[in-house]
Amino acid sequence: MTEFDAATAAVEAALAAGARYADARVMLRSDESMSARNGAVTALNRSDDAGLGVRALVGSSWGYFAVPDPGGAAARDAGRTAAEIARASASVPGPAIDLVPAPAEVASWASPCEEDPLSVPLSEKGDLMTSVTADLHRAGADLGEAQYHIWDHRTWFVSSEGHRIDQHIRKCGGGMWATTVGEHETQRRSYPCFRGQYGTAGWEQIRGLDLPAHTARIADEAKALLRAPACPAGETTVIIGSEQMMLQIHESVGHAIELDRILGWEAAMAGTSWLDLAGLGDLRYGSELMNIVIDPTLPGGLGSFGYDDEGTRAQRRYAVKNGIWVGVLAGRDSAAVAGLDYGGSVRADGWSKMPMVRMTNVGFEPGPHTLDEMLDATDDGVYMENNRSWSIDDKRLNFQFGCEIAWEVKNGRRGRMLRNPTYTGIGPTFWRSMDMLGSETTTWGTPNCGKGQPGQIGHTGHPAAPARFQNVRVGVSG
Amino acid sequence: MSAIVEQVLSLVPAGVEAEVTVVEHASAVTRFANSYIHQNVADTGTRVTLRLHAAGRTASGSTTTVDAAGLARLVERLTATAALLPPDALWAGVAPAGSLDPAARDGFASVDPATAAATPAERAAVVGAFVESAKGLLAAGYVRTSTATATFGNTAGQSLRGGYTEASLDGVARAASTDGGPADGVARATSRRLADLDGGLLGARAAAKAQATIGGVDLPPDDYEVVLEPQAVGDLLSGLSFYVFNGRAFAERRSFARPGEAQFDGALTLVDDALAADTYGVPFDAEGTPKRRTELVRDGVTQGVPHDRRTAREVGAESTGHSNGFGDTFGPMGTHLAITPAGGPAATEATGPVVDSDVAALVAGVRRGLLVTDFWYTRVLDPRSAVITGLTRNGVWLIEDGEVTAPVRNLRFTQSYPAALAPGRVLGIGAHAHALVERYSGAAHRAPALRLASWHFTGGASG
Known part of the structure; x- marks a missing residue:
């Protein structure tokens, strides 16, 4: 029995058990990760799994059931069980569910990959991890740490509407960290980003980072931070580096435009959104410079795919256009509830989890400025880089970010280093104050976006550039 | 010791230290929002995790493919992997053989068979009681049941087995606040037994809190x-x-x-x-x-x-x-x-x-x-x-x-x-x-x- 056969059997069994729509995904997953600290490998994990998840719609209620390593009988049982679960949902019923149309695609898609990351010798990977962490430690970091992660996932998707899609998506990435321990606090510098850098790519992703070339700098900066003055408290002009801007976008735009949150479907845990659908097309989200695009077609983005997990082909669309909110991340059912005509952003954390609305690649279109121009144009402000902490309320309005490092900006010049920089604000007020935006974007990958119950880990991408904001509160401390 | 643990340990080459954990689980979550069940999910499976230490090097991994071929692949892959890694100077050896603490001698003391066998209809009934007692306010949250059995074995002869069940309700009731947004009240409970979850009591508690949050005022930070x-x-x-x-x-x-x-x-x-x-x-x-x-x-x-x-x-x-x-x-x-x-x-x-x-x-x-x-x-x-x-x-x-x-x-x-x-x-x-x-x-x-x-x-x- 092929993977398509197993998925088809599950769908047919769900239909026979009373479902009016069903889809199923068979997945084979191979993951590998390695961590090192101060010249020694501290963890090497290789995991393989296989399974099938089937989703059944009975009346207006969903049911989902997943089993590992399915054969034909297990797949059929899974289909029947998903329908039974859906039927139980009907005892606490809701409004009718429809699905916006999605053409019945028969397709095959694979992400670009120049160098198969699972085929790179472990000895080479181990040597890289141990050598850079030893270098960090020798350069003065109390802790020199590094990590990489590889995901190799194959999916076969079948729906009762005729979808039959297979995808092979390989993702890879990593990074390194220098931590210094002071008498009362610790300091950390990361390269290239606070969790590393990830994408739909092969081992070329890691080679391109050139980790050895950056060990001395981040170790020196981590040492210097222990002695640097604290970021002063007050309201000022803030320039935010690209690698921090990506998380700002993720938290205060990406999650806010998830349609399931807007509809209240995540109210109990992940939360809702400050956005109201009545404002779609009119609401000013940010300044004229703000153009945010939802783009799962972006080559190399960690949130890239050919088709989402309900068979909708990847499409690029605006979420914010010239500062106006114009689009959402949606699925076929949530879009129908909202009266929209597009889904395309439904994804699941493997075969055992039910697909839900998730970010894909969500980020900036480039602006007109360079970072140097932003610094030149700033008489008095703070330039911050790389995330250290992040927190935002359940409506995605009130945020506070801490960064690893900052510098004073005085009369157009970058001045002394500042430790423990933080900035805080309210989403739309903050975005409307953006008066300069960088022209060169980097698509950063976020490999650990949490959402849902049971919790699911999502992989998202964020094109980001440095940007400048006015009248921002900085220097909040404990 | 389970057959899978024994099988994996028998495949480990002589002189290699190894520890194996087999976890069999089943979990189900019935989610509700806007006062109806909108997601209802369940999954079951077995995962085998192996860590081995060979010639001073350590590797770990897992699989959900538990037939003979799948287990053999796991051992072969990790044995080969370990050989390619730098030495692990911090390896502390596998745990020595010994029994559980008397307080934990019954490794299944926290298992409630009825919870392990809970049906979608039983979870939905608890959801229904929560929604019903939320006094007309919108309700959102979940009822979850889960069970797991873990079996451990290592090359030093340590052999352990235990399991648990868990049932939880986590829900909010949502009132309309005077500033236009919702005013949420929450109630939660967890137990080894689904029967301990009182959806009606928790729904009423969440609703009382939600009603009491209406008209919130701003206080200055201090x-x-x-x-x-x-x-x-x-x-x-x-x-x-x-x-x-x-x-x-x-x-x-x-x-x-x-x-x-x-x-x-x-x-x-x-x-x-x-x-x-x-x-x-x-x-x-x-x-x-x-x-x-x-x-x-x-x-x-x-x-x-x-x-x-x-x-x-x-x-x-x-x-x-x-x-x-x-x-x-x-x-x-x-x-x-x-x-x-x-x-x-x-x-x-x-x-x-x-x-x-x-x-x-x-x-x-x-x-x-x-x-x-x-x-x-x-x-x-x-x-x-x-x-x-x-x-x-x-x-x-x-x-x-x-x-x-x-x-x-x-x-x-x-x-x-x-x-x-x-x-x-x-x-x-x-x-x-x-x-x-x-x-x-x-x-x-x-x-x-x-x-x-x-x-x-x-x-x-x-x-």
């Missing part, structure tokens, strides 16, 4: 005395577990903990105890070390931190049974923390925003302060001092002269958790500890309400 309900205290426990009582952080001098010093208020005693009667879990850790009650703070004096075999070796201690199975990345930490409650008569249900008579007793002593239901999205600014920022959620109220006088809109805080519990800062401890719903960390902490002298709020709802 230091306020607080009464933290058990759910909010649970966030303190998670923060302390991750950053302070963590064997990895301690070995690397990144932890606030200094054993032997009076770092906390004398009223505070903190333990980690996975074997307690009112919690659930497997009675051994990922390395096959039996779990035991571990004192972390006694009468304000730090006693020690949790260890796995690796961190214990580094600092010259013994493993306390806290290997988490995630390698050495996060470090060993407590998953079953509990603050010792003050003790007293059984708590009774209260009305309005105060969850029960325990909390009401603490509120009665406050001249001016805040009652906090929940913390949300808490993240560390500095791990060494455990300075955390986050927000309140699901209800905050002003307390004046021992009475709740007004709902308050959510506030942001930036606060060192150890500093909030420092000597002289704990003004009251609730009479009873509540089992807290596991939300995302895999922990099953227990906490009473706390009255603390000061909490540093750094921003209001408007910034």
